[in-house]
Amino acid sequence: MNLDQKFLWFFGAIAGLLAIASIIGRILASRAKTESSMSTIENLNQRVNAWWGMVIIFFVSYLLGGNATVILFGFISLFALREFITLTPTRLGDHNALFSAFFILIPLQYVLIGTHWYSLFTLLIPVYAFLLLPAIAVLSQDTDAFLERAAKIQWGVMICVYCISHAPALLLLDLEGFKGQNALLLFYLVFVVQMSDVLQYVFGKLFGKHKVAPLVSPSKTVEGLVGGGLSATLIGGCMFWMTPFNFWQSLLMSLVIVVMGFLGGLVMSAIKRSLSAKDWGTMIKGHGGMLDRMDSICFAAPIFFHLTRYFFSAQ
Amino acid sequence: MWISNALISVLRFLIGVTARWESPPDLTRQRIYFANHTSHMDTLAIIAALPPEARINVKPVAAADYWGKNAFLSYISQKGLNAVLIERNPAPGVNVLEPIFDVVRAGHSIIIFPEGTRGNQPLPGPFKSGLYRLAETFPEVDLVPIYLENLHRSMPKGKHVPLPIICTIRIGDPMPRIAGEEKQLFLDRARDAIVRLAE
Numbered sequence: 001m002n003l004d005q006k007f008l009w010f011f012g013a014i015a016g017l018l019a020i021a022s023i024i025g026r027i028l029a030s031r032a033k034t035e036s037s038m039s040t041i042e043n044l045n046q047r048v049n050a051w052w053g054m055v056i057i058f059f060v061s062y063l064l065g066g067n068a069t070v071i072l073f074g075f076i077s078l079f080a081l082r083e084f085i086t087l088t089p090t091r092l093g094d095h096n097a098l099f100s101a102f103f104i105l106i107p108l109q110y111v112l113i114g115t116h117w118y119s120l121f122t123l124l125i126p127v128y129a130f131l132l133l134p135a136i137a138v139l140s141q142d143t144d145a146f147l148e149r150a151a152k153i154q155w156g157v158m159i160c161v162y163c164i165s166h167a168p169a170l171l172l173l174d175l176e177g178f179k180g181q182n183a184l185l186l187f188y189l190v191f192v193v194q195m196s197d198v199l200q201y202v203f204g205k206l207f208g209k210h211k212v213a214p215l216v217s218p219s220k221t222v223e224g225l226v227g228g229g230l231s232a233t234l235i236g237g238c239m240f241w242m243t244p245f246n247f248w249q250s251l252l253m254s255l256v257i258v259v260m261g262f263l264g265g266l267v268m269s270a271i272k273r274s275l276s277a278k279d280w281g282t283m284i285k286g287h288g289g290m291l292d293r294m295d296s297i298c299f300a301a302p303i304f305f306h307l308t309r310y311f312f313s314a315q
Numbered sequence: 316m317w318i319s320n321a322l323i324s325v326l327r328f329l330i331g332v333t334a335r336w337e338s339p340p341d342l343t344r345q346r347i348y349f350a351n352h353t354s355h356m357d358t359l360a361i362i363a364a365l366p367p368e369a370r371i372n373v374k375p376v377a378a379a380d381y382w383g384k385n386a387f388l389s390y391i392s393q394k395g396l397n398a399v400l401i402e403r404n405p406a407p408g409v410n411v412l413e414p415i416f417d418v419v420r421a422g423h424s425i426i427i428f429p430e431g432t433r434g435n436q437p438l439p440g441p442f443k444s445g446l447y448r449l450a451e452t453f454p455e456v457d458l459v460p461i462y463l464e465n466l467h468r469s470m471p472k473g474k475h476v477p478l479p480i481i482c483t484i485r486i487g488d489p490m491p492r493i494a495g496e497e498k499q500l501f502l503d504r505a506r507d508a509i510v511r512l513a514e
Contacts, residue, residue: 078479082331086481092435092471098478281481282333 003181006242010187011059018055021048040205046286054284054293058190062183066171067114069183073168074110078102079283079290081160087275088152093142097133101157105129109165116172125162130154159268159298160291166301173305176314178244188243189257189304192236193296196258197265200228217269220262229258244312256307257300264299318395319370323363326356330469331481334364337488337512342369345424346457346489349446351439351509352428353467355381356477358396361426361461364484374418375426378403403431412445419453429505433472437464439509442502450492450501457489460505462512485512 001009025045032038061072085098105125112121134150170186178185204224212220236254240247268291272280281289291298326332350361358375365373379400382392392398399418405411419425427449429442450458462485470477490508493501 082479082481085478086465090468095471095474095478099476102479103476281331283331 006184007062010242014055018048018051043286050284050286066183069171069186070110070114070168073164074106076290076294077106077161077164080164080294081156083280083289083291084156084160087277088156090149091142091144093140094137094149094153096140097137097153100136101133101153105157106161109161113165113169113172118172121169125157129157163298163302164294166305167297169305173309174314175244175312184242185308188239189301190297191239192232192254192257193261193300195235196229196232196261197296199231200224203227213266216266216273225262229262232258253304253307257304260300260303261296264296268295268298318391319362322359322395326359326363329477329479332360332363333481333483335483335485337486342366344457345422346459347424347449348426348459348461349429349505350461350463352430352433353435353463354433354470356470357428357463357466358426360463360466360482360484362396364486373424373426374399376401376415412448415449416452419449419456435467435472437467438513439506442506444498446505447498447501454492459489460487460508460512461485462509464513487512
């Protein structure tokens with residue numbers, strides 16, 4: 001199979017899955033009787049509709065080429081950071097630091113991916129932003145909760161910009177026998193993460209009894225985690241034909257993605273709670289905000305990126 | 316109007332502008348919207364939060380010393396925002412509110428910031444008497460409180476670029492009218508109506 005054929009198979013399969021989900025959603029909606037089941041089904045259908053939208057956006061970005069995908073993730077970072085900062089208490093003295101984060105750091109980080117400047121891409125936020133953002137803030141001479149404010153802004157930028165940017169950064173890897181096909185790897189990552197979220201949700205709704213961490217995330221159950229996580233791992237393993245991995249390697253990679261995604265969801269949920277919010281935002285109907293959809297990617301992308309780079313780079 | 320539509324699109328991209336109505340509004344009635352004031356985007360944010368069919372008839376009240384300062388701002392305010400400009404420091408003997416009275420008499424709804432200037436706190440400061448005089452002169456018009464959340468974080472006084480922070484426009488039910496209410500009591504009650512929306 002060549003690149004385009006793989007893509008058509010991939011997107012065709014997803015469209016098929018979504019079509020089935022839409023039909024099931026319709027049937028369930030016509031059968032729902034009680035108030036609570038109706039609202040669950042309505043939320044389910046909103047989620048499926050939002051999935052159609054997200055898949056179409058990704059598909060179009062692929063058709064437009066690698067730069068369009070990088071720009072797409074730039075906007076995802078912008079909207080994610082917007083949600084993070086909205087819930088984080090900041091003060092007037094943070095205005096210039098936040099301005100730099102939104103309007104200088106985000107474009108710069110993604111330009112570095114677009115121009116394949118790998119070393120600066122990995123250093124920009126952990127080193128330069130880490131030192132310069134508090135330096136910009138300190139010029140406003142507001143010392144109230146200075147450490148907390150600096151820490152929160154750095155955390156937001158790490159999660160929303162640095163971590164998310166590792167997904168499109170897969171495009172700049174030079175992999176053994178995989179030249180020109182890196183976009184497939186990006187879709188593989190996004191697919192496994194989201195499949196794991198969806199299957200955990202489905203298994204949780206169908207069989208969920210024991211909560212994993214009720215104080216952090218009341219919707220996550222052991223049954224959902226194990227059932228959904230293992231099925232997503234298996235599905236990911238079977239997707240090896242669109243990666244540089246063989247079946248077993250792909251299975252292990254998917255396991256790592258699923259585990260990191262789960263941990264990401266948990267950590268981001270704890271942060272949300274510590275900021276006393278239920279959802280990060282309202283951007284994506286049925287799902288909540290951008291970060292509610294991206295929380296698992298934030299944690300899975302950097303690890304997947306580095307494992308792939310370490311083990312599969314061309315010599 | 317393409318200018319206001321373009322401005323609203325930019326605003327939505329940056330600060331989201333989510334409208335939260337306390338209960339579904341009766342937009343057929345003439346209304347005086349009054350809100351806390353913290354940024355230059357406030358007027359546009361309220362217009363963006365209103366349903367498109369309600370925007371046409373709404374005129375925001377804006378200060379002539381800022382929005383009439385140069386050709387660009389006055390073009391935006393008059394053509395784009397459909398604003399009524401008033402003088403904050405009028406010549407003696409001139410009624411500042413006269414232009415507002417005219418548009419309300421003509422049947423328009425208006426948007427007014429009763430503090431008279433921008434503050435830098437989440438909650439509004441004391442109100443000037445303009446709202447009281449409007450309420451007295453037009454007892455049949457609905458007085459609708461609005462709380463603008465987070466706009467003071469996005470573009471605080473003294474800053475010229477808005478940060479992308481999601482702002483929520485909380486629009487309350489019309490204030491109940493009390494006949495013969497004393498001025499200060501009325502102004503306190505109006506301010507409390509906004510503070511209540513902030514909670």
